[in-house]
Amino acid sequence: MSNWADLTNGKRIKYLRGSDLTQQGLAEAAGVSLALVQKAEQDRGELSVGSLLRLAGALKTDVAVILGQQAPRRGMSQDTRAALRRLSDAVHESALGDWSGMGEPSTLAELSAAQERVCATYWRGEFGEMSELVAKVLLEGSARYEQAAGYERERISSILALTYQTASSAAVQLGQRDLALSALTSAHHLAKDSGDAVLPALLDSTLSWIHLRSAKVPRAVAVAERAASRIEPAFSKAPHPQLLAYGRLMIAAAVASSRRGDPVSADDYLSQAHAASARIGHDVTSHGTHFGPTVTNTESVGIAVALGNHGRALKLASCTELPRSMPKLARNRYKLDVAMAQCEAKLYDQAADTLIEVGRDAPEWVKHHALPGVIGKRLAKVSTARVRNISALIGVPLLT
Structure with missing residues (x-):
């Protein structure tokens, strides 16, 4: 070949x-x-x-x-392949109880801190460091979980479930659907012992995303809608974590609806997400998940692009400010949507500049997404030389 x-x-x-x-x-x-x-x-x-x-x-x-x-x-690069192998080994070995030869596992406080670093490295797109931390948390946490009871067991089950969820999200980014589902299955089992009603809902948000990436759009909508109905909040008194989970599920349903060309459902789900973010009033992070006005605004842009309403997407983008605290992966995923809208509006120079920004900011992550190739094809109609230059700058083949 x-x-x-x-x-x-x-x-x-x-x-x-x-x-x-x-x-x-x-x-x-x-x-x-x-x-x-x-x-x-x-x-x-x-x-x-x-x-x-x-x-x-x-x-x-x-x-x-x-x-x-x-x-x-x-x-993928050799470093990313190595990270993926570590991720796969950690997910499967911990689930199978294979932690022989390991010394005294970390304390609950140490495991909690490591899990927070897992989320932070994921959102920065640093999959190499993330995979090492995932291995530590899953293997040592699973060993301690077997001996724990009461509050400690609940806390460790939550830490492990969130780490499996992050591993699942990374696997989806890298195109490894089976690994993503395997990690999420382990997360769901552990979530039952956590005593946290929000956690299963957030896991279903990830499952909806996996179905969407697998082109199972109706299932993506159904999973998000079903999970949201279980935790639908009373907006006047619901705590932030519940509003966050509900809003995230509504966004998942809205995105999936937009992918099947259903603007009515997409708008309905999106309005619920906006209501949840308005009730919170500011961007928040809980369970390693980000939600708030910034998230609903940036996702609205992507939904408008998917529905072919590029003028609306650009209008929304012009009113959207990205805070410095916005995670790198979320920021760049949003910018790809903006670049697509710019391209469709024949703002080719702007689209090219936006694509270059993304490629330079997240060079390894951008290789695993479809939109750069789609945008490159549109830009090539105007100037193949420009597209070749962009390919060289960001290290992604845009012309075939």
Whole structure:
């Protein structure tokens, strides 16, 4: 096979489909027309983000693989592969009770501090350091959990569940769906012992995201909606953690609804998220999750982009200020949405500058997302030379 990045999208789709799956079979599995599959493999026309998600789901791969940003199973740096291996070992070995040869595990206070660092490194996109911390918390925490009782057992179960959740989120970012589901399964089991009603709801928010990335959009909506109904707050007296979890679930449902082209449902869910953030009144962090006015505003931009309302997206973006405290990954994911809206509005220079900002700020993280490739294709219609320059600057192949 030629260098994966040198192939066209159509050739990559055809290669991933293989000889065992016909074009008709791929169309049926993805829920798209046969004509769309034929045009895609012949590189005629451009695929929407929604079509890319459906094809990636049917081909059991990540959108980044179809776009050539990531080769099948080996499109990441050596450091990221090593981090992913540590992450996988930690998730599976801790779940299987394999912590033989380990010395005295860390104290409850030490484990709690390490778990907070796990969240911080994840949101900075530092997956190498994060994977080392995850291994420490999961292995040592699991060993202590087996001996703990009462309050200590509840606290450790919460620490472990949150760490598994972060590991799951990192696995999703890196295109490892099975690992993400495995980690989240362990998190759900532990959450039952935590005595924390908010924690299972936040885990379901992550599950909704996994389903969305797997092109299972109806399931993504259903999971978020069902979890939200279980913790729906009385807005006049609900504590911040409950409002945060409910708002996050409403955003998950809104995003998924936008991906299936349902603006009515998306707006309805989004209005509930805005109500929750307004009740809190400011950005907050709980259980390693961020929520508040900034989150609802930035997610509103992404939802408008997904619904094709690029003018509205840019208007919302012009009224959105990003606080310095906004996590790096959240900030850059938002900027990709802005770049997409700029591109569709034919603000090509602005879109290029925004894409460069993202690539320079989060060079490894950006390789695992579909939007840079989509934006690159749009920009190439104006200037392939400019796109080649951007590819060189951010280290992501944008032209195939």
